[in-house]
Amino acid sequence: MDRRWLHLPGDCVVSIQAEQEVIAAMVNHPFLAKECDLTPDEFQSDVLQDIYRAMQYLVAQNREFDLLTLTDELTKGRMSIG
Numbered sequence: 319m320d321r322r323w324l325h326l327p328g329d330c331v332v333s334i335q336a337e338q339e340v341i342a343a344m345v346n347h348p349f350l351a352k353e354c355d356l357t358p359d360e361f362q363s364d365v366l367q368d369i370y371r372a373m374q375y376l377v378a379q380n381r382e383f384d385l386l387t388l389t390d391e392l393t394k395g396r397m398s399i400g
Contacts, residue, residue: 334362334363337361337362337363337366338363338366340354340356341361341366341369341370344370344373345369345373345384345385345388348373348377348382348383348384351373351374351376351377351383352377356370358370358371358374368392369388369392372388372391372392373388375391376388376391
């Protein structure tokens with residue numbers, strides 16, 4: 319699989335740039351992270367997977383997040399969502 323593209327169910331293909339835009343939208347509007355049904359493995363970039371895992375962790379903990387809290391969570395590396 320070409321790592322520059324995200325292949326979603328239904329033959330939908332998304333570029334890495336689109337993945338970055340999805341993550342950016344969730345950082346700017348955290349309510350989107352609560353509604354998103356993606357899994358970290360659906361992101362092609364390991365960095366974006368980690369960011370999404372951190373978001374999922376914070377959402378699971380019912381914690382609000384912004385860029386600073388998300389960065390703190392990534393630094394601590396506690397996000398282990400099964």
